[in-house]
Amino acid sequence: MSEENKNPVTEKIESAKGGHFYKEIMKDFRIKESLHGCLNCGTCVANCPAAAFYDYSPREVCQMMIEGDEETIEEYMKGKIWNCAQCYSCKYRCPKENSAADIVMAMREIAVREGLAEEALAGYTRIAKLVLTRGNQLAPDMLSPDAFPDWGPRMIELSSKKMEMREELFKGFPGMNVVDRAWAAEDYTIFEMQKIWEESGALEKVGTVFPFLVDIVQDDMDDKRDEMEVKINEKKAKLEASKK
Amino acid sequence: MSYEINDVKTGINHAKGMNYHVHDIRAEMKKLEEEGEIKIGRIIGPYKEEEVMYGIKKKIPLDMHYQHKSCGQCANLPGVPRSNFYYRDKLGIKYYNDMQQTSCTAWNYHASGLGNLVQLASVAARNWHRAYEEGYNFTIHCVTSFGNYLEMRHLLVSNKELRDAVKKVLASLGRELVIPEEIVHDSEIAYALRDKIFEAADPKRIEGIKRLRAVEHYGCHFFKQVSDDIIGGKRPIVVGGLASHLGVQMEEYSKWFMCCGFGFRHILVNREFTRSAQNIKLKAIKEEVDPDMILVNCTGCGTTFDKTQWIQKAVGEDYHYPVIFYSQLAALALGAHPFKEAGLDFHVTPVEPLLDKMGIAYN
Ligand code: SF4
Ligand code: SF4
Numbered sequence: 001m002s003e004e005n006k007n008p009v010t011e012k013i014e015s016a017k018g019g020h021f022y023k024e025i026m027k028d029f030r031i032k033e034s035l036h037g038c039l040n041c042g043t044c045v046a047n048c049p050a051a052a053f054y055d056y057s058p059r060e061v062c063q064m065m066i067e068g069d070e071e072t073i074e075e076y077m078k079g080k081i082w083n084c085a086q087c088y089s090c091k092y093r094c095p096k097e098n099s100a101a102d103i104v105m106a107m108r109e110i111a112v113r114e115g116l117a118e119e120a121l122a123g124y125t126r127i128a129k130l131v132l133t134r135g136n137q138l139a140p141d142m143l144s145p146d147a148f149p150d151w152g153p154r155m156i157e158l159s160s161k162k163m164e165m166r167e168e169l170f171k172g173f174p175g176m177n178v179v180d181r182a183w184a185a186e187d188y189t190i191f192e193m194q195k196i197w198e199e200s201g202a203l204e205k206v207g208t209v210f211p212f213l214v215d216i217v218q219d220d221m222d223d224k225r226d227e228m229e230v231k232i233n234e235k236k237a238k239l240e241a242s243k244k
Numbered sequence: 245m246s247y248e249i250n251d252v253k254t255g256i257n258h259a260k261g262m263n264y265h266v267h268d269i270r271a272e273m274k275k276l277e278e279e280g281e282i283k284i285g286r287i288i289g290p291y292k293e294e295e296v297m298y299g300i301k302k303k304i305p306l307d308m309h310y311q312h313k314s315c316g317q318c319a320n321l322p323g324v325p326r327s328n329f330y331y332r333d334k335l336g337i338k339y340y341n342d343m344q345q346t347s348c349t350a351w352n353y354h355a356s357g358l359g360n361l362v363q364l365a366s367v368a369a370r371n372w373h374r375a376y377e378e379g380y381n382f383t384i385h386c387v388t389s390f391g392n393y394l395e396m397r398h399l400l401v402s403n404k405e406l407r408d409a410v411k412k413v414l415a416s417l418g419r420e421l422v423i424p425e426e427i428v429h430d431s432e433i434a435y436a437l438r439d440k441i442f443e444a445a446d447p448k449r450i451e452g453i454k455r456l457r458a459v460e461h462y463g464c465h466f467f468k469q470v471s472d473d474i475i476g477g478k479r480p481i482v483v484g485g486l487a488s489h490l491g492v493q494m495e496e497y498s499k500w501f502m503c504c505g506f507g508f509r510h511i512l513v514n515r516e517f518t519r520s521a522q523n524i525k526l527k528a529i530k531e532e533v534d535p536d537m538i539l540v541n542c543t544g545c546g547t548t549f550d551k552t553q554w555i556q557k558a559v560g561e562d563y564h565y566p567v568i569f570y571s572q573l574a575a576l577a578l579g580a581h582p583f584k585e586a587g588l589d590f591h592v593t594p595v596e597p598l599l600d601k602m603g604i605a606y607n
Binding site: 029030047049050052053054082085086087088089091092101105108109111112117120121122123124127128131135136137138139140142143148150151152153154155158162165166168169170173174175176181182183184185186188189190192193195196197199200201202205206209232233234235236237238239 | 313314315316318319320322323325326329341343344345346347349351352353354355356357358359360362363366367370391399403405406409412413415416417418419420464465467468469471501502503505506507508509510512513515517519520521524551552554555583584585587589590592593594
């Protein structure tokens with residue numbers, strides 16, 4: 001961190017305050033950019049959709065971090081952080097350019113790492129699996145009308161003829177008309193994605209919530225590893241050659 | 245109240261007096277390139293300059309478009325990517341629909357906290373590198389991806405630790421860190437091409453478009469997550485700008501700024517929140533404007549507005565505003581079949597009344 005990047009607010013509070021969660025959150029380098037003192041003006045709250053419907057406040061998020069108020073931080077870690085819509089309205093409007101949105105994001109990461117996210121992520125398995133095995137986050141076959149009854153009668157109508165309609169729509173666009181993923185990403189591409197999750201430590205973190213998913217991904221990777229690593233090595237050699 | 249696009253460009257002029265506050269990511273990138281820290285993937289072919297915050301010029305590439313797709317659109321609103329391809333075909337723009345790309349995974353990240361910054365930035369950089377090695381300009385269909393890539397660019401430029409970690413991951417894939425010169429959303433491209441789209445449009449379709457009144461809604465991650473790199477200054481203008489250029493009468497409503505209620509996780513596991521937020525927005529739209537359609541540029545917002553109107557009957561409201569993406573409007577102007585080429589039949593809020601008003605046959 002260069003001199004000019006130092007943030008007097010976070011530098012000061014960092015050294016003075018305690019508490020396990022507080023210290024973990026402060027390790028995230030985004031916090032320095034997200035807290036510049038707080039006027040307690042409530043502008044963020046007035047623009048926050050989560051504050052409109054839940055016992056939740058972006059002002060409180062900033063205040064608790066400035067105060068190092070471990071009790072309130074814990075309350076947020078154990079549940080309230082999941083109310084945030086991640087809309088960044090707070091960041092956009094705050095006169096001090098604070099970002100409760102980014103602080104909450106850092107906290108969600110820690111909640112997952114420390115095994116506090118199980119309840120919040122119940123019902124999230126299919127998406128996590130799709131990301132890790134297909135390289136996509138959504139697929140046409142996930143949008144069944146029984147999962148979304150509140151989306152109305154046209155959803156039911158659509159589900160019966162959706163695939164035919166897609167075929168017509170994507171005539172002449174190979175790779176677009178698929179059912180179990182958003183587009184037909186190649187196996188090699190999916191392997192690269194899995195490798196990113198593995199190398200970055202993100203896959204290990206998935207194991208705290210969905211241990212079985214880690215096994216699935218690792219089996220999947222092992223099945224193709226030899227073949228894929230040959231391709232990657234060719235790529236590495238090509239990159240080296242281009243540097244010379 | 246209808247308005248002219250120039251009225252909302254105030255953010256640019258306002259910021260011009262605030263030199264002390266200018267954050268020029270382009271200058272920082274150049275410096276890092278000189279130091280050998282990163283490579284910049286420069287714009288290929290013709291481009292048009294548009295003003296962003298502080299009067300900085302953003303280069304919008306006009307040809308050779310790498311199509312970085314949206315998983316939400318492809319799965320749920322497939323008429324949007326199809327329209328993106330359609331307007332390029334009509335204007336003779338070369339594009340590349342690559343099957344070696346992945347989702348940006350930012351929807352997952354913001355909803356669940358699964359993943360981490362090294363993972364998120366490496367996924368971004370791997371997709372950027374695909375466009376670079378194929379010789380195309382990286383362009384983005386999804387607003388979640390757009391906001392994420394703006395943020396990843398910022399974090400990669402400002403933090404050496406993250407940069408080094410990402411470079412290591414990329415090296416294990418035989419790739420290198422090449423940050424695109426510009427992070428460009430498809431709606432910015434359609435806006436930059438507005439003259440060309442108008443010139444190539446079917447005059448009959450334009451006649452129909454001129455009968456329409458609309459409101460616009462922008463994805464929060466289009467302009468709030470990183471708010472200094474969007475055309476128009478602090479408040480976005482590209483969707484309304486394109487639409488009014490084609491003849492739509494754009495109308496103002498008081499809740500334009502408010503989040504649509506998508507919430508990344510709420511749309512999946514807590515739709516009471518989504519519906520409640522929607523009700524506030526839709527109520528203002530109905531009482532203040534009662535338009536023919538709601539224009540959008542974001543996957544999540546388009547889904548939320550389209551899917552959450554019917555259920556409002558439960559609280560005694562009757563909303564029926566067709567939700568149209570900027571590129572679907574462009575495709576319609578250029579003569580696209582509303583269903584077979586613009587995919588409007590995938591929307592669950594009926595679009596037929598809108599097509600009737602425009603005089604477009606759909607059966
Ligand atoms: S808008 Fe900013 S300064 Fe005002 S209360 Fe919220 S965080 Fe504090
Ligand atoms: S990002 Fe979260 S805290 Fe900030 S305004 Fe949106 S919902 Fe509120």
